[in-house]
Amino acid sequence: MSDSVVANRYAVALFELGQEKLALDQLLTEVQAVQTVFNESQDLTTFLSSPSISIEKKKALLKDAFKDVSKELLNTLFIMTERHRETEIPAMTRAFISMTNESRGVAEADVYSVRALSDEEKQSLEKVFAEKLGKNSLYITNIVDPSLIGGVKLKIGNRIYDGTISRKLERIERELVSANK
Template identity: 40%
Template sequence: MSNQIAANRYAQALFELAQEKNILQTVSSELELAKRVYESTPELGRVLNHPKISDAQKREFIQKSFGDAISETSLHTFFLLIDRKRIDILVPMITTFQALAYEAQNMAEAVVYSAKPLTEQDEQQVANVFAGKVGKANLVVKNIVNQDLIGGIKVRIGDRIFDGSVKAQLDRIERELSTGTR
């Protein structure tokens, strides 16, 4: 079974369990935390995927690492992935789970590229403006700083891109000037 198919199955099962227990938001934020930790700490992935470290040691490591920061449901999901030798699908599973959770809550993730970091107020304003444009009740804003944009913002929500950056405007003007349409 391919990794993405397995990730989808585990994500769907966890999603249904979280909905049944009415802890969807809790599990969602815990998994987001785990994903950030996993992606920002390469040593964690090496330990969890190392064949000479026993499953019991990996479980203990997860227990000590996350401790009380995550619920029993999330913790047991990690243990299940370790026991079934599927810890390599952790990040794709979390990504799929997040997509399912956002859809169930009529939310979406908006990746906002800007020349400088956005304030919380700026992020909230972007969420308010673009939520209606994509037909969602709320947006979760992730800000990525890209100084090549010069100014303005570029917003990606799913497969839609809204580009209001200065760089994009300059590129449009350059194309128009070079084709003589201006």
């Protein structure tokens, strides 16, 4: 069974539980916190994936690390640990966040720019691209990339909208090279 399928199943179960208990907002916030912890702590992932550490110790660490999360999320983490699916927790969090955003008509966008974007620039991009994609809103993560020279590049799901100067220069170069042949 594929890892992403396993993570998806846990995410779906947690999502449905959140809908049933009308606690999707709270769960989303908690899952984002869990995702951040796993992204920032390689030691946690190493500890949880170690076969020499007992399940009880792993569960105790999870309970201590995530003592403020709901019992639904904590129980999901426990079940994943008991079934030796600890390494799937980060994938489960990504799948849960994606499902929640999809249910709300929200898309996540990585916006690459030469400098940090102002709030007005983010709102302008959000308005234009949310409308273009038929979404209610965009959750924008701004990534500063000085190699772009200018302009912005958006990555939304598997779509890329590239309006950077470096990309335009590449196109001009290709046209010049092909014209000289």
